[in-house]
Amino acid sequence: MSIEKVQLVAFVYKISTPVTNIDENNMVKDFYSYKFFEKFLHTIIKRTDSEFTDGKKFIDLISIKQSSDADILEGVFHTSRYGTKNDIIDIKSKAVVANLHPTQGVRNSIHFVINRKTGVFIIQSDPFKVATRNTIVKYFDRKQILANTLVDKYNKNNHPNHIYKEFIFAIETMVDEGFYQQLRKLATTKELKVTSSVEKPDSNAAISTLTKDDYDDKDMLGEVTDVSYSWESNGRGSSLKHIERFVKNVIDLEKVSNIKASGYNHAGKSDSASFSVKPVKHFITTTKNSNGELDESKIIEDLIKHCKKYS
Known part of the structure; x- marks a missing residue:
């Protein structure tokens, strides 16, 4: 059986379970309770309706377990795309051998690891582009209600630190910190410009705010791929404030492509x-055999190795 080396990409995010000290009305956004979050994940897995679908994408949390390293949690998502009828062909003969119906899709297993100490979350890239940050956040958002009992127990045992049922987690994209280092060199910031990659409906919505009420779709700009937003402070001696905090909140891997201050x-x-x-x-790095099967143990091994860097 022939073996082929394969290189995959893994993306890095950071999970938090924000708590608020209700006596001081002070929120700790970067706090991470692995015990709470892992109980939440177990609660999802136990459900028969653990999946999330939106007519095109399918994602389902299949398993989590402690790694051989006690500081690392391993997990697997199943993902797929569906919604259209497709023919399955034999590449050599070109013959149609089966059909995929709109409610069917090809299953993919996507591995991830979480550093229990830091909340760093590293996930294998998904060729279907389903297991992205946006979809995972949406998936967990839909499941938050399952954690109500867990939240009540946590708040009872950790007073005055409380988790709010409407905001039990956050997943942040980790990016190069170079921008913040450059930003701190500015004594006065007069303009902040954010460029966002958009799809047609998004760009049209932005353009419509500048057009007459009776505009026609054919009057819209065509082939728009990016939209830029600027915030300015032109008063004498004035300067934009809280930029670093704003940028951290606005960064979204799926949308924002460039930021300039x-x-x-x-x-x-x-x-x-x-x-x-x-x-x-x-x-x-992993290997693929002649059946097209990836060596999952090597994927997990590398994910753990990288995750340990964030302890």
Whole structure:
């Protein structure tokens, strides 16, 4: 049986389970309770309706378990795309050998690991582009109601620190910190510009805010791929505030592609900070046999190796 080396990409995110000290009305956004979050995951898996579907994408949390390393949790999502009828052909003979109906799809297993100490979440890239940050967040959002009892127990045992049932988790895209280092060189920031990659309905919605009420679709701009938004502070001696916090909130791997801040450095000269939003990623190496099967043990081994870097 022939063996072929394969290189895959894994993306890095960070999970948090924000808590609020209700006595001081102070939220700790970066807090991560692995015990709480893992109980939440187990609650999802136990359900017969654990999957999420939206007419095109399918994602389902299949399993989680402690790794051979006690600090690492391993898990698997099943993903698929469906919604249209497709023929399955034999590549050599070109003959149709079966059909995929609209309610059927090809299953893919996507592995991930979570660092229990830090909440760092590293997931194997999904060729179906279903197991993305956006879809995973949407998936867990839909399942939050299952954690109500867990939240009540946590709040009872950890007073005054409370988790809110409407906000039990957050998943943040980890990006290169270079922008923030550049940003701190600016003494005064006069403009912040965010460029977002968009699909046609999104761009039309943005354009319609600048057009007459009786506009026609044919009057819309065509072939729009990116939309830019600018925030300015033009008053004498004024400066935009809380930029770093704003940028961390606005970054979304699926949408924001570039951010630029312009202003004056500490020497009083015009300066800027900019970067393309590129998620932190790692390469993982595995093998594929003549049946097209990937060696999952090697995938997990590399995921764990990278995840340990964030302890």
